Amino acid sequence: MNNVSKMTKRFSTFTLLASLGFAACASAPSHELLDARKAYARASTGPAATAVPADVRKARVSLDLAENAFSNDTSDQRDLAYVATRKAQLAEVLANRAAHASERASAEAALAGAKDADHKQTKEELERTKSNLATSEQDAAVQKQKAADAEKRAADADRKVKAMQLELAKWAAVKEEPRGVVITLSGSVLFASDKSALLPDARTRLKQVTLALMETKERHLDVEGYTDSQGKDAYNLDLSQKRADAVRTFLIGEGYPPDLIVAHGVGKAMPIADNNSAEGRANNRRVEIIIMPASTTVSTQ
Amino acid sequence: MESSAASIRGAQEAGAEDVPRAALYLELANENSAKAKVLIASGGKENMAAAAHLLMRASADGDLAIALADDDKDRQAAEHALAEIHTFEQQTSGAR
Numbered sequence: 308m309n310n311v312s313k314m315t316k317r318f319s320t321f322t323l324l325a326s327l328g329f330a331a332c333a334s335a336p337s338h339e340l341l342d343a344r345k346a347y348a349r350a351s352t353g354p355a356a357t358a359v360p361a362d363v364r365k366a367r368v369s370l371d372l373a374e375n376a377f378s379n380d381t382s383d384q385r386d387l388a389y390v391a392t393r394k395a396q397l398a399e400v401l402a403n404r405a406a407h408a409s410e411r412a413s414a415e416a417a418l419a420g421a422k423d424a425d426h427k428q429t430k431e432e433l434e435r436t437k438s439n440l441a442t443s444e445q446d447a448a449v450q451k452q453k454a455a456d457a458e459k460r461a462a463d464a465d466r467k468v469k470a471m472q473l474e475l476a477k478w479a480a481v482k483e484e485p486r487g488v489v490i491t492l493s494g495s496v497l498f499a500s501d502k503s504a505l506l507p508d509a510r511t512r513l514k515q516v517t518l519a520l521m522e523t524k525e526r527h528l529d530v531e532g533y534t535d536s537q538g539k540d541a542y543n544l545d546l547s548q549k550r551a552d553a554v555r556t557f558l559i560g561e562g563y564p565p566d567l568i569v570a571h572g573v574g575k576a577m578p579i580a581d582n583n584s585a586e587g588r589a590n591n592r593r594v595e596i597i598i599m600p601a602s603t604t605v606s607t608q
Numbered sequence: 609m610e611s612s613a614a615s616i617r618g619a620q621e622a623g624a625e626d627v628p629r630a631a632l633y634l635e636l637a638n639e640n641s642a643k644a645k646v647l648i649a650s651g652g653k654e655n656m657a658a659a660a661h662l663l664m665r666a667s668a669d670g671d672l673a674i675a676l677a678d679d680d681k682d683r684q685a686a687e688h689a690l691a692e693i694h695t696f697e698q699q700t701s702g703a704r
Binding site: 382383386387389390393394396397400401403404407408410411414415417418421422425 | 657661662664665668669671672675676678679682683685686689690692693696697700
């Protein structure tokens with residue numbers, strides 16, 4: 308039992324004795340004393356009892372003085388009761404202050420905690436953003452380097468093709484068409500009449516062609532054989548296929564990747580000169596090596 | 609006399625005049641103090657005794673006025689702290 312509770316019990320006993328004393332007392336308690344008793348009863352049984360017990364005790368002492376003054380019928384009994392009321396009220400106000408201080412402390416602690424948590428979360432988000440940014444920058448740098456490398460490779464390839472064209476132009480017709488760079492070799496230079504075996508001189512020239520082609524050996528090649536219009540179509544088609552195959556086989560033998568070369572016999576189709584003249588027919592008997600544009604793929608046969 | 613004057617001055621300094629409940633008790637303290645001064649000025653043993661009782665009342669009124677004024681500040685501070693955390697929570701929940 309705490310001091311306030313003890314005092315409350317004492318007060319109840321005192322009140323009882325005081326009530327019994329009324330019989331002997333000439334006058335009734337003043338309204339000041341009645342107010343003081345009520346005020347103390349409220350303070351000693353409310354939050355003040357636990358929040359500010361020392362102040363409740365002071366109110367008790369003050370009330371005791373007023374009760375004694377009433378018992379002794381002294382002239383200051385009303386004033387002491389008045390003061391006792393104020394002391395009890397003061398204890399209640401001080402209890403309120405303690406409650407407000409506690410509320411404030413709790414709110415400030417909660418705010419500090421919330422700010423700490425928010426700061427921590429913001430910091431984590433910032434770190435994640437920085438990390439993501441760094442990754443993005445790295446990715447961008449890698450992509451940029453890849454693009455630069457690809458651009459350089461394309462430029463190198465173009466430069467090699469140009470160099471090869473210059474070299475080949477010395478003894479073969481070289482021209483750029485939508486289907487690619489076309490190297491036209493005269494059939495009379497490569498093959499004997501009606502044969503598909505390469506002539507010895509043709510091998511020498513084809514070696515030079517191959518050396519030039521090796522500069523661009525990542526490109527796909529299409530070897531196409533053509534004849535003039537004389538003779539049967541089926542025969543010409545077969546002969547042109549065999550001649551194209553002969554050139555393809557030679558290029559592979561010289562080191563060009565076989566999976567990048569295809570050979571077609573076209574026969575008399577697509578003449579480039581008049582078949583009615585001997586010169587025109589000579590021009591139509593030919594083998595074309597088409598260097599396909601970069602990134603073009605063809606199916607090998 | 610000195611005790612009641614100090615209480616009244618303390619209540620005024622605490623801003624009791626601006627807090628309705630505190631202002632009431634400050635007014636009572638001033639009235640009791642003024643009555644006491646009249647009795648003291650009149651002289652005589654009985655008047656002096658009555659003045660002492662009035663000053664005792666004035667002092668108690670002044671002390672209560674001080675506490676009420678301070679309590680009002682504490683209440684406002686607590687409300688401000690609660691409002692701050694409410695505002696902070698609204699801001700952070702809106703920003704995320």
